[in-house]
Amino acid sequence: MQLVIVESPAKAKTIEKYLGKAYRVLASYGHVRDLPPKDGSVNPDDGFAMEWEPYADKAKQLKAITDLAKTADRLILATDPDREGEAISWHVQEVLAKKKALPKEVERVTFNAITKAAVLEAMANPRQLDTDLIDAYRARRALDYLVGFTLSPVLWRKLPGAKSAGRVQSVALRLIVQREREIEVFIPQEYWSVVAHLEHDGTAFDARLARFEGRKIERLTIGDAGTAARAKAAVEQGRFTVASVETKPATRNPPPPFTTSTLQQEAARKLGFSASHTMRVAQALYEDGAITYMRTDGVQMDHSAIDEARKAIVKRYQPSYIPDKPRQYQTKAKNAQEAHEAIRPTDFTKDKAGSGDHARLYDLIWKRALASQMASARMERTTVELEEPTGQDALRATGQVVLFPGYLALYEEGRDDEGDEDSRRLPVIRNGDTPAKKGVDSEQHFTQPPPRFSEASLVKRLEELGIGRPSTYASIIQVLKDRNYVRVEKNRFFAEETGRLLTAFLERFFEKYVNYDFTAGLEDELDDVSGGRAAWQSVLEAFWKDFSPRTAEVMEQKPSEITAALDLFLAPYLFPDKGDGSDPRLCPSCGEGQLALRGGKFGAFVACSNYPECKFTRRFGQPGGADGGDTGPEVLGQDPETGEDISRRSGRFGPYIQRGEGKEAARASIPKDIPELDMEWAVKLLNLPRTIGTHPESGNPITASIGRYGPYLAHDGKYARLTSTADVFETGMNAAVVKLAEAAAGGGRPQRGAQAPLKVMGPHPVSGAEIKLMEGRYGPYLTDGTTNATLPKTVDQAALTLDEAVQLIDAKAAAGPVKKKGRKAPAKKPAAKKAAPKKAAAKK
8 A cells, every 4th residue: 555645635535536546645734743832942052953843733634644654565745846845745754754654665746736647647756855945944944933932022021012023024014114104204296287188080089298388398397286277278279280100019928827926916906815815715726626736936837738728729719829939938036936837727728617716716827827828919009299380389199009919818917006098099190180179188186105015016025025935925914914013904004003113123123134135135045955055054053143142132121221212213203303493302281391202011102201290192103293192181070970080081992981090990992983972971881881671581680881892782691792882872671682582592593403505506407306505514515305515615605506506416426425434343342251269369
């Protein structure tokens, strides 16, 4: 028996069918062990020796692999064809060797697609584990560990509110924060454009003012309304004649097939997918054998795939749509990983796969790969200059005509920022023609700051800088979101206060390690390790000898010294020049104290130096501005029962109200759905929870209140949600009893045994049995009452048709029932022993 190890159970099931009965294929379910999250897992004093620990949730699977390995004649490590895949194979081999279960013959195979031909070819050409790739993995993992476990404790002690820092994560965060700074310091400039609306031979077109009073018009030339009005009048009064028509041919070549990063970028632009969602969907397509491996920097395709693509183009289009010679591409990305094929379909004759998001992503991959082997698009760009008789004023119109679409007939690459004036069509026009003038507009504009990063543009920038690996970008971005260092609004990244403060701390105390060139240079060194040009311990030694003393130095500083240094570093942001000569640090409340950055239990804030006499505070994320601070408690009135002051205040989690002072004071957050807080609302909120009444069945009270997750009802330890703050005070007994009953019943969901179908597909065309889509323990499945067919991951429930359902049911019925392994007959109990002699019994 030959044992094959892959990562996922889906791959294992498919590959075992290809290989036959002589092979057993087991999944490792990804990595089987890692560095334990504790100090000492990497020991710099012992040649960076690493202490690996198996994942607790992989114990059962590791035992299954170990048991089979003991009886196997040969072990074939067939994990993914990249560094992580090589590392997983190495980990499996090391675990088996430690358990003394490693077969004598151990080989490594890789395939770029889960097709029968690719798998069988790989099995026929095994190799040994690549030690250089494994060393590069060990170096990268040790680096990430050393940075995380050395830097994070510094953050926890010196920068309250910071959760973690990472070698690549922190640099990606710095990109987002720096863009935020650029936007804040940006000063918009006013400019005007003058456009004439013309018509010739029945075709309307626009022409911009290109020269005015003998001066060439640039973007910011017309900077005020007065000049714009004069220019508009000149165009309205002038008689413009075509002075020149210039036509130039242009060619657009198709983009190469997708790499990991370009797939993430294009899926974000065209489909609105996040990087992590794109990779999940691509993983499912790969495991279903629809596409080649999706973690790659390569842009080239296999020669056989190119031949298939060219045949598919001829079948779909005319012969003129394929170039004379196959196209060859070379990667432009810095630090391109080991040479792998680009992402492409495994079968170019198949233009659809899966449904829903899987179908949309497959369509994108299929079109891009096919278009990469199509002919170039041929354009004709036309520029028309129109002048009035004096030559002082001139208009310019540009347009573009597609003479031959080429690859554009199938695919056009998306862009982050749209806007292309050259794509407009122009009429056939000649020198001396005088187009009719239909109107003239002058429009005010303002220069715009650089756009915030989207997932697509952030991935593109990281790749351009050579920072990190495209296969890790999705997880890096997810960590920034999970740590609340950034937030996403309308698909754009905004830096949060914690992310901004962390970046400032790292720039001030660890500038070298968030430097773009340094991080990219480290990637180059890791690539040298993977290429066998450098020793992994030497790379780690060079990094550690500077990084370790620096962290120790920062750890020795007092938190107050850290805050004072950040106060100076962030002064331009926290206390910007007001432009009137006044002191930007002067307290707006008392008019005497100086504002400065302070560190608190829950993070940094700005406070007055005259505290406690002056209680002015301002959140860290409110730079400058006298009205952005908290000047202290605002007394709303006195409680009608206790006579204590009720005041409105501002805290770490936003505005709140307080009754009384000291430890005994009552406090309540101010809900966002209260339009205007007054004394009546304040008293209501401070007196929560509200008792609605006694439950008619239990006799226990029902209360309404506001908690961490919003307004709710409570009774006997059971809860029911309310929709608004007003409901807390308006819900009556009958409504409360109904809501609690509905919540206890799970919102009216059908009980087990009476499960409703997710969807009724319709009758089977042959048997007439009704086919239903049901929710099962292991996911959705189809049933006609006799046969159950699991719904593949790549099929979208919402888009599932009756024909597809019939095909899945028929395929399952044709395959026959799954043969269950026969259980061994239970061992017979040994016959009861005769009673021992009395002497023996006495001895016992």
